[in-house]
Amino acid sequence: MSKLLSTFNKVSAPNTATVLLVGAEGTSKHKLAEAMLNIDTDFNLNMLTASSLPLPKDESDSRPPVNFVVFVIDLSNVLSMTIVESSVKYLDVDYFLGRCCFVVMKAEDPDNQNVEMMAVTGLSDVYQSPMLCGDVKTIRNCQCLARKLLSMVEIAGGFKFGVTPLLIDATRNTFNFEEEL
């Protein structure tokens, strides 16, 4: 049984989207998850969190298929970066066509920075997935980040007519970060 997380091997419940947040402890995943659940949506939203991939074996097969994966990196925590770098390898290739995203926390404080920003942008370039910077310190910022993620989740769950994640990925404004990882 493959350890890779895959999105198309199960049929999901109708009108539901499932989001998986992956990040080390201390990167405020749960605050972000609560903010996303507090926003009104037409569909049901399931939030799963994990501190690393691969996920433990699903004995009862009750785990819903994950539509969207968010990797949370904290710039003041080197461990969060190493965990994300090793977890990304356990994702099936379907996820990298618009169903995956990197979120960077604590990016506004270069004095306390432990992880190099260039390493994060390099990661985003290599896996061709969008990178969002945000923080959960104030409610307003937290809600803003949650809304950005939810707009991507909505598309990944197929709730927007005529728009697929692949379309978004193909028309995404890439930044062409020049430096290699």
Place this chain on the structure above:
Amino acid sequence: MASAVTPFRTPGTTPWPSRRHMPYTKTPTSRRLTCKTHRRFPRLRNERLQVSRIKELVDKTWKVYKATPFFNFSYKSEGLKRYSRHLSAHLEAESSKNIVDVEGELGEHGTFEIMNGVALSESDVEAVEITVKTKKQNGNEDGKVVLIGVLCSVEIAEECVIKNKQFTNLPVFLVKGNVAVTRHVINFLQAQFDSNIIAMHFPPMELAWMIAMWTGFIPDAEESNVATSRNIPLELVYRVPEEIEGLRTITMTIRAQDAKKMWKCVHNADSEEFTNEEMNSFIHGIEQHFYYHFKIKLAAMSLHTIRCSIASVDTDGRLKILSNTSVHEVLRHVTQLIVDSMPPSICVS
């Protein structure tokens, strides 16, 4: 240096401002360990007869500031005397504005002097020392020194030497003194020389580089028979994230000789450069050791202070050089960090 300074946009790059002007700097793949200019051969200007005052920088806790290039700074003695007079006048004006009577701590007499022995290579300009003393109480007694400031640049990179003769580049400003007088001196320098002086903060990544590089300067066990080497252990102080209650910092102390042994294993002996991978293995080794004994992941915390027999530095910008022999290396590294952290201004003519 990983990225060269280019003010012109090369074809094929993005139209929006390039990332070099963002506050995030790229860690270089390798850094020089020792100074390029050999210290035993003094510069060919006429300072051979003058005593090097570099030892005065040791054993004092300096607060590091970074300064943009100074406009119209003259090294002639009339120039320096003029600046001293202006500084004294400025300080007197500031102290007369004071409503609260600060008990004699506010200095009133400032002097500018050239400090020999600090500047190293051909591209460095001479270092300047600013002293602020209180007014002489009696006729014969000299005032108490309230503030010492040193403006210097040690082995600055070639591309940062300013071709325009009107500007003088002295990026490193070390200050020892109380907050009020420091503020007045900084305001004076900013107004007089049209520059901007900001406090320097050393990010935790740079502190890791420092401790990894400077462990190499600790003398080996055989050489340390000489009484001059102080066997100060390596100390790393980590700050614990706020979510954890009851614990604020973790201090890890390593014996100097053990750290030196690990450094030798990590570092390629013939090379003058210290690479990124060597730095990562050194720090990783320390963290693994700590995890093995205490099951605490230091990788999740951020460094706040480092201390070794060469120097002690912390993230708020306090620097204390402890070794007489490695002052130039420390200042060279600080110069490089400060110059890297400032956007390229008028460096290219």
